[in-house]
Amino acid sequence: MRALLVVNPAATTTSARTRDVLIHALASEMKLEAVTTEYRGHARDLGRQAAESKDIELVVALGGDGTVNEVVNGLLHAGPDLDRLPGLAVVPGGSTNVFARALGLQNHPVEATGQLLDALREGRQRTVGLGLAAGTPGTEDEAVPSRWFTFSAGLGFDAGVVGRVEQQRERGKRSTHALYVRQVVRQFLGEPDRRHGTITLERPGEDPVTDLVVSIVSNTSPWSFLGNRPLYPTPQASFDTGLDVLGLKKLSTPAVARYGGQLLASTPERGPRGKNAVTLHDLTDFTLHSKVPLPLQMDGDHLGLRTSVTFTGVRRALRVIV
The missing domain is CATH 3.40.50.10330 (Probable inorganic polyphosphate/atp-NAD kinase; domain 1)
Structure with missing residues (x-):
């Protein structure tokens, strides 16, 4: 070979x-x-x-x-x-x-x-599905090249955290979990629309989901790790299905405490939940629109500001040796 x-x-x-x-x-x-x-x-x-x-x-x-x-x-x-x-x-x-x-x-x-x-x-090998994101046709982002992601993407809050971490790394800071936690706090304190989100999720044949502050797109579970602790915002996400989404409509201090605690205590069977939490499973095609430009991240890489991104879940996209 x-x-x-x-x-x-x-x-x-x-x-x-x-x-x-x-x-x-x-x-x-x-x-x-x-x-x-x-x-x-x-x-x-x-x-x-x-x-x-x-x-x-x-x-x-x-x-x-x-x-x-x-x-x-x-x-x-x-x-x-x-x-x-x-x-x-x-x-x-x-x-x-x-x-x-x-x-x-x-x-x-x-x-x-x-x-x-x-x-x-x-x-031993297996096939895995992947996510594909691209600028939405008919919007100012339509010329943005498509890009694959392996485990996660996000428009808004989590991408803002990634951007802050990258800025700190460019200044010589080491990429540690403590650094991420500090940037989560700073992003929360600086979030201008945390009580009334600007993001709308649209998918074929369904009513739109509006006023999202957080939109986490997962291709697998766990979504990330805090040290050795796995985090499961979308426990059903899998390399064998389409994409999953966790959306939050409010990031007030009580909401952050509630959903943050639920995320830290999440398991493969149970993730964050509540009246301001929206979880969608096994999506093939959907679009996230924002009223204002928001940061976009894929697999922990900050990709700049976007107002509209179309996502596709592609099954059996790649062979992986495991």
Whole structure:
């Protein structure tokens, strides 16, 4: 088997020595070409080259969720094709690694590499569905390119938190869970529309859901982790179904305390609930519109401000070695 290993040298939980050990371990089982990313978007370019190659059978992403997202967008630049495209494997190297952990991989890169090698020897793989987001036709965002996401997207509050975290990282702060918690508090205090949301969710054949402040789109469950604690805003979300949405219509201090507590106590069977909470399961096509431009995030990457985004849940989009 010929494989391409895409290595993010800035991965927060791996050292150069650890990466060398992982590369040697993987090279012992396959014909491996390892490439270190050199710029933002490089992993996407490498994924696209692998998709267009005629002899690469597997792409291994060594890094965090951002690296995985770039590789996936490169692999699927021309759309899903399970028979033609290389498979994907992930060695987690980021601070949270939601996609890898949702697949059942260990959060330690060495242990995850051992799982990957066992899966290759035993021929274990699965297909996963993904989310696709694009600018809505007929709006000012229609020219925005489409983009795939593996586990989560959001328009509004959660994307604002992601943007604040990225600003702190650009200033030299480490990506820690404490940093995220601080930015959640700051986003809440600075949220101008937390009592009357500006987001409307529209889907074919159904009444619109209006006045949302929070709109979390999930492709799997858990949605994220706080340390080792999994968070389940949409417990039914799955790689085998369409997309799930949690919408909140109010972010007053009592509402934040209620829904924040429910999220921390959430389980695979029970997520946040209440009169201002809306949960939708297994959606194939829907659009989020906002009266004002709001931040958009996908897989923890801040993508700027948008007023309208159309989402599609695509089943069986990619082969993953697990």
